[in-house]
Amino acid sequence: MIIVLRRGEAASEVEGLLSDEGLEYKRLVLYDRDVIVAWGPSEDKAAEKLRGHPAVELVSNVGSKLQLSSREWLGGDSVARIGNVEVGRDFIVIAGPCGIESREQVEEAVSAVWSAGAHVVRGGAWKPRTSPYSFQGIGLEAAKWLAEAAHSKGLPAITEVMDPRDARQVFNIVDGVWVGARSMQVTPLLRELGRLCRETGKAVLIKRGFGNTLEEWLLASEYVMLEGCSNVALIERGSRCWASVSRFSLDVAIIPVARGKTHLPIIVDPSHPAGKRELVEPLALAATAAGAQGLMIEVHPWPEKALSDKQQQLTPGEFKRLMEKLKLLLEALGRRMAPQPKA
Amino acid sequence: MIIVLRRGEAASEVEGLLSDEGLEYKRLVLYDRDVIVAWGPSEDKAAEKLRGHPAVELVSNVGSKLQLSSREWLGGDSVARIGNVEVGRDFIVIAGPCGIESREQVEEAVSAVWSAGAHVVRGGAWKPRTSPYSFQGIGLEAAKWLAEAAHSKGLPAITEVMDPRDARQVFNIVDGVWVGARSMQVTPLLRELGRLCRETGKAVLIKRGFGNTLEEWLLASEYVMLEGCSNVALIERGSRCWASVSRFSLDVAIIPVARGKTHLPIIVDPSHPAGKRELVEPLALAATAAGAQGLMIEVHPWPEKALSDKQQQLTPGEFKRLMEKLKLLLEALGRRMAPQPKA
């Protein structure tokens, strides 16, 4: 259960009561609120005692496995901040190459997505490849190229972290990181990123594993938030399904269903389920129409030469046309594309 | 392979050549074209001989398992006619109750969907229920109520046929039929509906089975077309997937992928994948944004009393609001909602 404390009130009495009931608990500051999350067999009993307690503003004990990620206690949508970009209010677009392959490539890519109106730049410094004989990424150096190129345009940059031993260095360079689909349940990594998020205020985005359930995805975000990180967003990128007619199946129902369960912003990556350039646009439009709060799209200055995901990265021209369609679509639905941050 | 014959030309020479090559073949009139579909091991050899033959306008021998349903030979999109409604040009909406439960219920439902702008009315006279202890539908009498109510508003009506022994009677009443997801590969039924379509000019719509592949779906339409029916459309209604967060998974990629393979119109049923009323709208908008040429939506005048699919049928008010959003969405994408047929 979640206990939101009143500002300025001493929490020690509440903590004492939780201890007495044999509950495990942790005190956190999340979304500018003073919060205690507590768990154990006697949750219901403790909740009853805490309701009406003068130090307690709210007790949320909905019997779900979800706690910090649950929509109930926060009431509405939360907002994640990637540098100067707010995720969870107006619609935002994260774009950039699958993998960072050279300084020139990443500069070209950043310039292209910036001029088309993207809000955040992405690029893989390390690549989680199925085969060890495929391009594995350049590493930390590439993250620096990415950040420099992005920052020069006034945009924040994000990259993937796979190894907890790299995490601190990466947080020193970029404005946020994402956890890849293949690492979504690697709890030591999630905890490490949560701690660094709390320390630095930088964002953590969590991709749903292609073999993971909605509940597992939300519980992955609990690992991050339980370290005191409230700068979290979720990225949907499709599932493996026998019926897939593209690389992965994008079941758009997950967007409204997830939004009903969690306050966290839901971003959709249409590039991975598409697998092919020509499917990125219909999937991007569909995800937006279904309620996604942003998109993450792979764009490469010259996709035919890409060292990974060659088939699915958009050209700068394709990305520009898609951005224009998205704007019209959002307006028709009574929503709007966020303004691009200024350099 | 498909051989399109020139108008007025004798086909006997072509047929003789196919026989000589040991091919099986069938001559058909489809989409106002004089067509021979031929199959067998020596297809390539025969195709070569027929190219340039004076009686032959086109030889389509693309090596796919798809023949009559294939986009290649027809060039563009085909159009199916349900009464006075054209499916495959402007966007159309089919709406009505899951099952027909009474004369009053179907009249109310038709009136509601008509006033919201629907183009075709749907209603189940027989219901393919998982359990024999659930409501099984009223049968032929219900189809008559449906057709009368629809026709009184100037709209065509369609219903599902499960038993080939009922098919002829049903074709005498309604303007088209659909093959349900559970019957999609029942070849004697497909053939019977194909024959009746050819005889009557009425439409056959084929739902994709929730356990069937895209190729199986298109090949089901081949069974129908091979009986001489060119009034065919396809209905997508989601797959069973381990990742489903709603009743079935709607992978919107199937819309552009199917459209790339077949000339047949692709309609999407958002009601069955949604399973719940509040998910119908996001799925309907997403399917439209992804390129669906129409929707089939369950609407009930008083869903809470429905004898089947109680959770997922829209109220008349919800349907009306959805129709308005769809119009705005289509315009933003440079497309348009078809005008409603006049009574």
Added chain:
Amino acid sequence: MIIVLRRGEAASEVEGLLSDEGLEYKRLVLYDRDVIVAWGPSEDKAAEKLRGHPAVELVSNVGSKLQLSSREWLGGDSVARIGNVEVGRDFIVIAGPCGIESREQVEEAVSAVWSAGAHVVRGGAWKPRTSPYSFQGIGLEAAKWLAEAAHSKGLPAITEVMDPRDARQVFNIVDGVWVGARSMQVTPLLRELGRLCRETGKAVLIKRGFGNTLEEWLLASEYVMLEGCSNVALIERGSRCWASVSRFSLDVAIIPVARGKTHLPIIVDPSHPAGKRELVEPLALAATAAGAQGLMIEVHPWPEKALSDKQQQLTPGEFKRLMEKLKLLLEALGRRMAPQPKA
């Protein structure tokens, strides 16, 4: 709920009580018991009144969707009779070609499976093919060849029925029929076969659809039993799964789980999930070890010339070796292969 009546007792009082409670019901003779199945909102209330009623031996009201197929009311395993073969006691093997292609082929196949010890002969007279351009089966004539060949060896024969219009004629020829995976939820067919089973005492075997759940499979058997047929068995043949490394995924857990829910015998078809000859043996052994009560295996005298399922039909020699392994495996597990019926 299920009400088992005492022998010789008048049932009219029980029926009156069910009517008074507003329940729908049907009286049947199943497994030599006088049974009433009743359903409706006031089941619990009626059940309470009927417990202890002098005409009533047992009231089974377990709140499951399953009624007649449920293990609860019958207590133990039921036995289905295909001609002189009992399914559900000792282990039995059904074998024969995928499709019946000629009189010679089916005679050779029957001779081979008989000499290897098979108990029942199978062969497809009509074939439910994905493509209309594939071999569709020979029809009724082929069923006659199958029955003659099998009966000459003292074995019963079974074939698939797809079209309810063929069913009566087929029941006049063979000793049982199976419902194919693609027709598993076609309720008019299930009802028709149930009626013919009751009339003739011949068996109905129901394959699980590759896209259907365990519950849907058991409920398909309810449609058949609700017509008064108690000669029913179930055939598992694998599911479509993204993880499939063969034609279909054979999740062996379904065998013990299904046996825990239903009294009906569970047969496994390893040929369709295998898809390839070399995988039939490991799947057959695994299914047997997991508790299958019999197997259905495709055997062709010369598989390389088969008109369907060429890759997965065993040669007579392969089938003979498999039968020997099965005998040893069953003995090690404290079970036994049924003796072959005598001509």
Added chain:
Amino acid sequence: MIIVLRRGEAASEVEGLLSDEGLEYKRLVLYDRDVIVAWGPSEDKAAEKLRGHPAVELVSNVGSKLQLSSREWLGGDSVARIGNVEVGRDFIVIAGPCGIESREQVEEAVSAVWSAGAHVVRGGAWKPRTSPYSFQGIGLEAAKWLAEAAHSKGLPAITEVMDPRDARQVFNIVDGVWVGARSMQVTPLLRELGRLCRETGKAVLIKRGFGNTLEEWLLASEYVMLEGCSNVALIERGSRCWASVSRFSLDVAIIPVARGKTHLPIIVDPSHPAGKRELVEPLALAATAAGAQGLMIEVHPWPEKALSDKQQQLTPGEFKRLMEKLKLLLEALGRRMAPQPKA
């Protein structure tokens, strides 16, 4: 491609040729062979030049994505050594608790599985739990208890490593580690374990992710082997499938199919797909009958009090009975249970 060098021959000429052709390559000692694995666009050309080269014993260039894990180059089955136990020859059983909960619990568990004839002891020191509010394991201390208890009986011990930062310490304590399903594609972890395996000679077992393909599983083993580790085995533990009737779907076809592709030993974990105690035995027997080379089974001295996987851990008595059945089953199939290592 794989190049096996002749003993004592200078490899420099081969390496020079590979460089000249622009291939990437790595020289390794694997399975007592001097091996070079090389990859790049001109593989075929280089392979041709190397065939017949005096320093080269074998060139394996089969065009598959698999290299070191591929059955082709090694010819037959490989053997992994966990302490004094050989995996890949006679049948072996790994058993022990899901999580290590106390010194007493692990000693009881080890004693029970040892007396029933298990060959290797397992136990989770860190637990990869879906929720951060579930028991997370005790950590390194628990691994020490496990190793002490196992070694006191003469058995080797294995545990799971999730965090590369823990790996070296764990290798100092136990005789092998497994990579959990959730970490199967975390390449920095795979590489770290591969390096420690090469240094220490201790084993690495890789569980297939429940959302990963067979190819991805084998390629995970390539990451490990490419660091010079030839003490590798694979553990199958089921997939997520819409059709699952238990915790995960165990498609037994993966056992023979994997064995046809790789030389690595295939172990099956029936506990996780079972999810329930009563399904462990049928799945264990089925996996063995389908060709598994060993099993990994969760056994807890008092499962009802377990802090994780309470439903699926066998009691010591259940495990003993299963071991007896396995022995009989193996004998019937002409195979045998390995003798237990002596203390």
